[in-house]
Amino acid sequence: MSSIGTGYDLSVTTFSPDGRVFQIEYAAKAVDNSGTVIGIKCKDGIVMGVEKLIASKMILPGSNRRIHSVHRHSGMAVAGLAADGRQIVARAKSEATNYQSGYGEPIPVKELAERVASYVHLCTLYWWLRPFGCGIILGGYDRDGPQLYMVEPSGISYRYFGAAIGKGKQAAKTEIEKLNLSEMTCREGVIEVAKIIYKVHDEAKDKAFELEMSWVCDESKQQHQKVPDELLEEAKAAARTALEEMDAD
Amino acid sequence: MDLNMDLNAPHSMGTTIIGVTYNGGVVLGADSRTSTGMYVANRASDKITQLTDNVYVCRSGSAADSQLVSDYVRYFLHQHTIQLGQPATVKVAANLIRLISYNNKNMLETGLIVGGWDKYEGGKIYGIPLGGTLIEQPFAIGGSGSSYLYGFFDQAWKEGMTKDEAEQLVVKAVSLAIARDGASGGVVRTVVINSEGVTRNFYPGDKLQLWHEELEPQNSLLDILNSPSPEPMNI
Numbered sequence A: 001m002s003s004i005g006t007g008y009d010l011s012v013t014t015f016s017p018d019g020r021v022f023q024i025e026y027a028a029k030a031v032d033n034s035g036t037v038i039g040i041k042c043k044d045g046i047v048m049g050v051e052k053l054i055a056s057k058m059i060l061p062g063s064n065r066r067i068h069s070v071h072r073h074s075g076m077a078v079a080g081l082a083a084d085g086r087q088i089v090a091r092a093k094s095e096a097t098n099y100q101s102g103y104g105e106p107i108p109v110k111e112l113a114e115r116v117a118s119y120v121h122l123c124t125l126y127w128w129l130r131p132f133g134c135g136i137i138l139g140g141y142d143r144d145g146p147q148l149y150m151v152e153p154s155g156i157s158y159r160y161f162g163a164a165i166g167k168g169k170q171a172a173k174t175e176i177e178k179l180n181l182s183e184m185t186c187r188e189g190v191i192e193v194a195k196i197i198y199k200v201h202d203e204a205k206d207k208a209f210e211l212e213m214s215w216v217c218d219e220s221k222q223q224h225q226k227v228p229d230e231l232l233e234e235a236k237a238a239a240r241t242a243l244e245e246m247d248a249d
Numbered sequence B: 001m002d003l004n005m006d007l008n009a010p011h012s013m014g015t016t017i018i019g020v021t022y023n024g025g026v027v028l029g030a031d032s033r034t035s036t037g038m039y040v041a042n043r044a045s046d047k048i049t050q051l052t053d054n055v056y057v058c059r060s061g062s063a064a065d066s067q068l069v070s071d072y073v074r075y076f077l078h079q080h081t082i083q084l085g086q087p088a089t090v091k092v093a094a095n096l097i098r099l100i101s102y103n104n105k106n107m108l109e110t111g112l113i114v115g116g117w118d119k120y121e122g123g124k125i126y127g128i129p130l131g132g133t134l135i136e137q138p139f140a141i142g143g144s145g146s147s148y149l150y151g152f153f154d155q156a157w158k159e160g161m162t163k164d165e166a167e168q169l170v171v172k173a174v175s176l177a178i179a180r181d182g183a184s185g186g187v188v189r190t191v192v193i194n195s196e197g198v199t200r201n202f203y204p205g206d207k208l209q210l211w212h213e214e215l216e217p218q219n220s221l222l223d224i225l226n227s228p229s230p231e232p233m234n235i
Helices: A022-032 A082-103 A109-122 A169-178 A186-200 A229-248 B063-084 B090-103 B144-148 B150-156 B163-180
Strands: A037-042 A045-053 A067-071 A074-080 A134-142 A145-151 A157-159 A162-165 A209-217 B017-022 B025-030 B034-036 B039-042 B048-052 B055-062 B110-118 B122-128 B135-137 B139-142 B188-194 B197-203
Touching: A022 A074, A022 A134, A037 A074, A037 A134, A037 A145, A037 A169, A037 A186, A045 A074, A045 A134, A045 A145, A045 A186, A067 A082, A067 A134, A067 A209, A074 A082, A074 A109, A074 A209, A082 A109, A082 A134, A082 B090, A109 A134, A109 A145, A109 A157, A109 B063, A134 A162, A134 A209, A145 A162, A162 A169, A169 A186, A186 A209, A186 A229, A209 A229, B017 B055, B017 B110, B017 B122, B017 B163, B025 B048, B025 B055, B025 B110, B025 B122, B025 B163, B048 B063, B048 B110, B048 B188, B055 B063, B055 B090, B055 B188, B063 B090, B063 B110, B090 B110, B090 B122, B110 B139, B110 B188, B122 B139, B135 B139, B139 B150, B144 B150, B144 B163, B150 B163, B163 B188, B163 B197
Parallel strands: none
Antiparallel strands: A037 A045, A037 A162, A045 A209, A067 A074, A074 A134, A134 A145, A145 A157, B017 B025, B017 B139, B025 B188, B034 B039, B048 B055, B055 B110, B110 B122, B122 B135, B188 B197
């Protein structure tokens, strides 16, 4: 589906004759080349997982966090250029705090998603700025229940039951569609997300990876936090077993 | 009596204002006297002001200050409602009022009671007295007339009243305060807010119940001069 936009791809303020802005599409490519990031909305909360590709054996496990808490009730998982992601997270945190100070209540997830999307879109309007090279999965739990949003480098933001970005997004989306999310609790969801990430991980192309997961659900008292260690280990074990069963066929 | 009345004194609302929650919503009540020193500048003012479709505020203290604060908050809430895509919550309205009251405390003199209904919390009352504290209460009283109502509410207030009980309580309380507080008077206005909407009611001052030592209104003998019926003194 990719085409070379010779001549029309030099600036984010240039349209091509067929109405595309190539710089934004190239930014999306940066996202597609990163490790898979998944988010699902279960009946009692949101679960997010990241396939963190390990660049070097010298990296300390647990460092380079890809999932960040934006406020007590919401968190963001970032795919693509990590440094760009840090900027967006900082902006989201600042929006959330200002909203709370001004209006006296936590920012509704819908409002937060709109502000993040606005900010990402802003950087596609001026020639002296480049688009953000990252895709965001935003999960939060507010008065209207758990909600999951995805923001793309173009600034588009939609609300989802399940979303995936990065290398294995096609395969991941297929797997997510098989799940019965409306009946699933977050506890079960954590296991499923781990299984999907292990499944879509390409052993041939990428060597090692680290699984990072977070949730915000009734069990976590509607606070966004890392999935508890024993549950994470349980999920990893289940995922590995599922992979072996598949290989054994 | 002081004949040198200061007609240029700032308009202050001596006032009695009340906000009460009941099972299903809130009832706000107020008197209607606005005074400039000893002179009653407006004997039928409306101290219960709309902020949004579902949130109203009772104003006391300086008339100008309370009107300005209400106007600002109405403006911010309007924008907030558009952005949010749904009605603002009572808490947000109260918080905006509080921020203005607190951050400008050196310049403002106004005590406010915010009351309304939203789909998340139901009926709520928030009191925001002079310094800019924000306090959520099952009922709140304010203004100069409220001094006479603390004991009354301690005794008469109960949780989970019906709409009619709550409204009768509010009317009775404002009426008692008007009887004792010189800076409160006129009519009693109430606003009832619940899931179905907003209802305004009006209780004329001369139809209010008489309290201890208050005299029945007597017709003046001068009425004979104005009456259309035949002259009583026929020669």
